[in-house]
Amino acid sequence: MEMLHNMAYGFSIVLEPTRLLMCLLGVLIGTLIGVLPGIGPSATVAILLPVSISMGAADAMILLAGIYYGSMYGGSTTSILVNIPGESASVVTCIDGYQMARQGRAGVALGMSAFGSFIGGTVGVLGLMLLAPPLSEFALRFGPPEYFAMVLCGFCILISIGSGSKLKALLIALVGVFLSEVGTDLVTGQQRFTFGSMTLMDGIPLVPMVMGLFGISEVLLNLETKFDRIVFSSTIKNLLPNLEDWKASLSPIARGTMLGFFLGLLPGGSATLASFASYALEKRVSRHPEKFGKGAIEGVAGPETANNAATSSAFIPMLTLGIPANPVMALIMAALLSHGLQPGPLLMVKSPDVFWAIIISMYVGNIMLVILNVPLIGIWVKLLKVPYDVLFPLILLFCLIGAYSTSSNAEDVIIMIIFGVVGYLMRKFEYEPVSLVFAFILTPLLERAFRQSLAMSDGGFTIFLRPPIALAFMIVAFILIVLLIFPLMRSRLSRTGGL
């Protein structure tokens, strides 16, 4: 009953004309940047963050959330029609989506992708609505030891599930830890690594850093890439899948929803990971795995559902625990903070309007997307023909204005450019910026909880093992560390011939 009351409250906020407009604007911008290769949701949310500060909190959150889940819908269009993913969560859709387009089934692939996205997104929001309130209440019991153990566990999960070298992920996370330590220590008031800079006394600003790492670096890399944007099919027909397509897709959609929802909850468990995991799962359980890569609709339905379910569930740890699961959530969290709202267990109690506006706007946004996406595909296809040489100065200009407007300070622009170069080099050297940003955001929480815990226990370390919740997180963290170290040691021993 309370749930229905909360839903009605959320709808009463979201259905106001200005909020509906924000939702529409958010999903349209999201779809647009999802369609266009070279600019992803992290960069877009970072660019619009300064603008969102001048809006009301609920309006801003509805807009930014819309950009995030809208980009998941848009990303599949380029994957299917051009074989270039609009953003990373749609990389895997290229495999079978493009093959379907080559077989004259581009419409069905796009249609199934839109329906799968809608189902995954909507079920994900339902899960968010059901899980978030009890989790918020549960998190109210958390003290500093529980927070320390939870964040430590989050770090271990991030390193464990990340793609590529675990050592490199750990190393770059430590760089993020260091960067977050720059500035004034809030406990002692001492300066750390500020080198006398007034700008650095408040720490490295998050928004210019993220804009640089994701927005600028992406543009710099794309300047070196030649996009062959040959749109496979400019006239899309038969967007509605037939009964056979639905039969083949229903189970992948169901599995994709579950898998995506679970992976979205984990720190670092992005929509990209969800789509890859779903594709691997579908191929494994399929009776005809040989059809994958040759235009199997399951290879489109599963991943596209999973990435949308993951975007919805990624809001749960951020809204209820104040822990962002991915960089976009970190930026949305930064937007909440700049509106004077503290994400975490008290958000639902202190600002129910914003909390329920975000959740309910996602229902409304998903409906808007499925209605708008299908008829607008023709326009998105035309947009794909805009050359990158015209597009990139506009993206750069948005970044430059965005960075400057965060505090009307040219030093922020320089910080963004520096991190743009850092991000560019990191990608060339195969280091993931996600680990850096995640560590940057969570370290202050980790350090504060660590020091507060020790102050509470008079320096006794058993405080991290005494509360049952903290103990549970510590055990999980320990298991993950063992699982992380064991394969590294085993591969080393096997190379050297063993003991």
Place this chain on the structure above:
Amino acid sequence: MRRYDLISSLVFLVLGLVIAVSSLRINVGTFRDPGSGLFPLITGILMSIIAGGIFIKSFLQSISKGREPLGKDKRLWHNKSVATVVIMLLYAITIEWLGFLTVTLLILFVLFKAIGGLSARASLGGAVLTAAVAYLVFKVWLNVQLPVGPLGL
């Protein structure tokens, strides 16, 4: 990638050591009563250990495969990327002197013409149109605080 791994791990190894040594100048405290320098000290030490591990691993892998540790790798910098970074830096340095509109117009023209390879007329048209739209949206509509130059724009 091995050459890149060697270079990057060496950079992080040095960075870790610098962080660790610098943090000793800040009050480190003890584990039971941590000061401001304890977290940076641990971070620096861990960074050096892991970077050292990556360096040794990459070095040994290169040797075991009979390759030069510093073999040829893919190109690191491209002219377009370097030029774009320089243009953006000039934007950051001059925006408060010359004002938003003037600097925006100039860098857009250079980006369209020199990096994008558009014709002079198309670059000028694109720059004027984009700068005007940006001014109207950010300065007039959204009321973003942007610097005004000597021309009052």
